Amino acid sequence: MFDGSSQRILGELRSWVAAAPAGARLPSTRALVARHGASPVTVQKALRALVAQGLVEARPGVGTFVRAVRTARPNDYGWQTAALGSPPNRRAQAFTALRTTPNDVIALHAGYPDRELLPERLVRSAFARATRSDAAVGRPPAAGLPELQAWFATELGAVTPPGLAPPAASDVIVLPGSQSGLSTIFRALVGADRPVLIESPTYWGAILAAEQTGVQLVPITSGPHGPDPDELDRAFTQTGARAFYAQPNFANPTGAQWSPDLADRVLGIVREHGAFLIEDDWAHDFGITAEAAPLAARDDGGHVVYLRSLTKSVSPAIRVAGLVARGPARDRILADAQAQSMYVSGVLQAAALEVVTQPAWRTHLRGLRHQLAARRDLLVGALREHVPDSHLDAVPHGGLNLWLRLPDDTDLMRLARDCEAAGVLVAAGGDWFPAEPTGRYLRLNYSGPNPGAFPDGARAIGQALAAQHR
Incomplete structure (x- = not known):
């Protein structure tokens, strides 16, 4: 992991490499330390990152040099169609619950608890x-x-x-x-x-x-x-x-x-x-x-x-x-x-x-119980306020999810797209049915990051749902 100083030096070196011609030699570690006012360890870490990214080449005993950019030619993978044949099933290869998200998105889709809920x-x-x-x-x-x-x-x-x-x-x-x-x-x-x-x-x-x-x-x-x-x-x-x-x-x-x-x-x-x-x-x-x-x-x-x-x-x-x-x-x-x-x-x-x-594991679980309860209740309250046309059959006594029933004429794919455009990720319920879905559902995770944004997320769901019935 890079700290702020390492990130700064890495960014400056990456800009220098982008502007330099192929084969140009980078300044020595000593010169970079003097120029950026950083420790040798920090500079070496940034150089190793550039090597790993394929931007520079380290030649022991000689120096570090800018690599030539290789122009990638397009490849034809059409032969694989016949070799592979039809897939054994048509289920989507990527599931919404596994998507990673940037920090500025309200993530109600995930299948894993937020980092702050882990020991x-x-x-x-x-x-x-x-x-x-x-x-x-x-x-x-x-x-x-x-x-x-x-x-x-x-x-x-x-x-x-x-x-x-x-x-x-x-x-x-x-x-x-x-x-x-x-x-x-x-x-x-x-x-x-x-x-x-x-x-x-x-x-x-x-x-x-x-x-x-x-x-x-x-x-x-x-x-x-x-x-x-x-x-x-x-x-x-x-x-x-x-x-x-x-x-x-x-x-x-x-x-x-x-x-x-x-x-x-x-x-x-x-x-x-x-x-x-x-x-x-x-x-x-x-x-x-x-x-x-x-x-x-x-x-x-x-x-x-x-x-x-x-x-x-x-x-x-x-x-x-x-x-x-x-x-x-x-x-x-x-x-x-x-x-x-x-x-x-x-x-x-x-x-x-x-x-x-x-012993701290049991202590952690006791605290986790209270944190999950607060998050669950916050999301339940927000949904009842901002998505009045939805229905919760039951508030769960445990777990990480709410199973939200929507009106039967809801276009779930459109709803998910509209929510994402508003900065909210939700998981359409179809993935959880082994056969045809028996209703329109969202699975919403209340253990995700930034619970303070749950009301905003619920408001976005409500607005996207209301837009389908205007």
Whole structure:
């Protein structure tokens, strides 16, 4: 990262290089230090940046010279059309929720919490310790660091009811994030051209992972309180599916949390059909007025395959997730995970473990709960004031998102474009449906940056919506 002084010198050097002819020699480091009044370290950092950008060439023992600008000729990639053939599916390659944004945009589209909601100091110190440990040069076991396996197992075991066997550390597989975990689960437990039941709407990444692995998606309507168990039972019977993907806690995008009664009914249906419940506990650390209650804690018969990621709650730089599975299913999943990634970086695992085992982690989560509540309530209030034609089926008890219903005649693509033109990014809800959307929705993230601008963002949505009905 460059500080202000480094940025200034880099800008001045870049301007000098742009005006100089190819092959011109840059002044020596000593001369640049004297000219700009900077330290040799700062000057060297700026020079290295110019080398990395291909603007100058360093010749050891001789000097640094301006590189000649190469004129790029256009290439014809048309041959690839025939070589690649038609894509396996037509789903968009870039999702709105993954877009990065400049600082002057009100970002209500993102899928990740703002930096100020992360335990940044814990993460930085954890990486510093991890890089000094054996994890920096060693190869970890394929299933993960034993200490991290034990932590995931202990977390789930702490909420396991009496009379049920809690998971063991050996039931845990550490994966490089939940997205790769979903692909692995679909390949290992379902297989190409076979059906998997999936909530609708649901996490777009799960839809993408299923499509990329060739799994057939069978949508199950899921509302503000979860799926209809009778519909789920019928779908199992009609399709012969052997797996159901769901998010029982603070679902993305609806925010729904299943009641204990619904959880028991769904588990009963899954057991009756000899099937798996793939439980994605993505928002475990984002409870606001309720705690996450994993269904995996209610099952010790191997029916629930449980996935919990630390990427959103700890840091986007720590793509680490824990998967809990029992019996032969666990062996199949581990075999596929090894084939895809061999193992997860020991440094990332060590850093994740360092963060979540610090007493300050629990302190951070308590503070996070209050921050998320304030942001959620601010955005809810702004939407009710400025977008009166919209409707929230429920205010979520946790998670990061609001699922906003708009009038059925809304042109969502036009709305998103008009909002972006006004400096507000929103995510149109179509990406969260595995089949045709059943309504017009926006998924709005209340954990994004600059919550003070939420009222302005809601006002822009309201104005863009009103413009469609004039």
